[in-house]
Amino acid sequence: MTDLMQIISNGAANVKLEITGEDLRVFSDELINRAINEVALAFRAADEERLLSREEVKDMCGVCDATLWHWNKRNYLKVVKVGSKVRYRLSDVKRILGGTSKTGGNGSK
Secondary structure: OOOHHHHHHHOOOOOOOOOOHHHHHHHHHHHHHHHHHHHHHHHHHHHHOOEEEHHHHHHHHOOOHHHHHHHHHOOOOOOEEEOOEEEEEHHHHHHHHHHOOOOOOOOOO
16 A cells, blocks of 8 residues: 555645544644653753853853863863853753862862
């Protein structure tokens, strides 16, 4: 049997479908749930790549400017330059917070 989607996309045949109201409701619910899941994934991905200021990172990690400087030099938490501003990826900050306890002012674990 030829693929139904191919027949519909070609537009070569007239197709009539007969469905119940319940079938239509279930189909629409599935489409809505799929759309909600895709949007939620996109928001999570965008949130993970959100850029944080130096002050936000210091507050989250409980460290000072010198520690952030040392972390950058040791490639522990690399900065992202946006013009002349220094930013940090939220996903990188979450990685170090999940992998270690809060650090002291000298950047040691």
